[in-house]
Amino acid sequence: MKLITHNMLTSKCMKGVTVGYPLKIQAVDVKTTEVDFNPEFISRLIPKVDWNVLCSAAESIGYLEDLPKEVTENYENNVDFLKKAHRVLLEIDIINGELICPETGRKFPINNGIPNMLLNEDEV
Amino acid sequence: MWPCMKLRHLQELLQQIDGFDNPKVHLEQYITPPHLASHMLHTIQTHYGDIDGKLIADLGSGCGGLTLGLAALNAGLVIGFEVDQTAVEICHSNINDQAFSNIDIVQCDLTSNSFLSRWFKQFDTVIMNPPFGTKHNAGIDMDFLQKGFALSHNTIYSLHKTSTRAHVLKVAKSNCVKAEVLAQLRYDLPSSYKFHKKTSVDIEVDFFRFQILNNS
Ligand SMILES: C[S@@+](CC[C@H](N)C(=O)[O-])C[C@H]1O[C@@H](n2cnc3c(N)ncnc32)[C@H](O)[C@@H]1O
Numbered sequence: 001m002k003l004i005t006h007n008m009l010t011s012k013c014m015k016g017v018t019v020g021y022p023l024k025i026q027a028v029d030v031k032t033t034e035v036d037f038n039p040e041f042i043s044r045l046i047p048k049v050d051w052n053v054l055c056s057a058a059e060s061i062g063y064l065e066d067l068p069k070e071v072t073e074n075y076e077n078n079v080d081f082l083k084k085a086h087r088v089l090l091e092i093d094i095i096n097g098e099l100i101c102p103e104t105g106r107k108f109p110i111n112n113g114i115p116n117m118l119l120n121e122d123e124v
Numbered sequence: 125m126w127p128c129m130k131l132r133h134l135q136e137l138l139q140q141i142d143g144f145d146n147p148k149v150h151l152e153q154y155i156t157p158p159h160l161a162s163h164m165l166h167t168i169q170t171h172y173g174d175i176d177g178k179l180i181a182d183l184g185s186g187c188g189g190l191t192l193g194l195a196a197l198n199a200g201l202v203i204g205f206e207v208d209q210t211a212v213e214i215c216h217s218n219i220n221d222q223a224f225s226n227i228d229i230v231q232c233d234l235t236s237n238s239f240l241s242r243w244f245k246q247f248d249t250v251i252m253n254p255p256f257g258t259k260h261n262a263g264i265d266m267d268f269l270q271k272g273f274a275l276s277h278n279t280i281y282s283l284h285k286t287s288t289r290a291h292v293l294k295v296a297k298s299n300c301v302k303a304e305v306l307a308q309l310r311y312d313l314p315s316s317y318k319f320h321k322k323t324s325v326d327i328e329v330d331f332f333r334f335q336i337l338n339n340s
Contacts, residue, residue: 113229
């Protein structure tokens with residue numbers, strides 16, 4: 001699971017959960033994979049991302065590296081910034097671990113890099 | 125015309141991926157036949173440029189019959205949503221075999237209410253070969269389509285039984301989405317799909333393109 005995906009997932013659909021965001025990450029196994037760098041694509045991703053959540057997620061699994069804490073102005077033309085964003089959004093892959101609902105503590109397992117967001121009937 | 129990998133190469137790649145071992149009838153699990161999947165994806169890229177460099181969702185991604193093709197055509201990122209554990213595992217091994225890194229898979233039930241809300245209107249393109257709703261799950265195809273409309277800010281591509289065309293057009297219209305049938309296909313459900321008594325059954329399927337209208 002990439003951090004862009006983490007940035008989008010919530011547990012809001014669960015009974016009794018009001019925000020359900022961001023999900024905490026308990027990472028057991030993290031790897032990095034090279035992904036082709038497409039500056040135009042990354043520029044279009046950045047406005048969709050909650051940057052603070054991205055930074056804390058990266059930090060919590062020890063991969064913050066030198067990611068700026070804030071989105072740089074005119075990032076579209078800042079290749080250095082786009083490369084750092086690219087790395088954190090797409091190249092860090094959580095292989096095994098758990099996502100944890102911030103309100104209920106419900107755990108969603110991540111196996112083979114795939115988060116399992118299925119709920120039991122009594123949870124919705 | 126937009127640049128694109130050769131149709132033949134795409135089809136060869138899709139022929140290599142593993143399908144469902146024991147397809148679950150109630151989930152309508154069958155892989156989109158490679159010749160069909162490759163033609164669909166090739167059209168989406170060459171005519172409309174809706175794959176290369178785009179953020180794409182594949183609803184009911186199964187073993188990756190469409191997801192892997194999207195990745196091969198240089199999607200910026202494909203996110204596949206799939207409910208079934210076995211399908212997700214086969215898809216994972218297909219992704220590893222082909223060494224794609226522009227794919228993420230999320231296991232979830234697309235009919236249940238939505239932890240996807242932050243993704244609404246974020247995807248450039250949504251693609252699906254949905255369950256047709258013929259196995260005691262009537263309406264699931266329209267459920268998938270509505271999810272597609274919610275997730276995409278631009279286009280949605282989908283397959284629907286030709287017999288439901290009028291209904292699909294009506295649903296699109298009531299959602300202020302422009303609908304167009306790009307092709308009418310003959311789809312033979314493979315013999316592995318044991319529910320059917322005959323070795324294969326031909327059904328008529330429409331390949332739809334939907335465009336979200338901005339003034340909606
Ligand atoms: C016709 S298959 C298409 C598979 C794959 N996209 C392909 O084209 O080869 C439909 C897929 O939808 C999945 N599915 C069925 N119901 C679902 C649900 N409620 N949520 C998510 N996926 C579902 C099935 O498990 C199956 O993999």
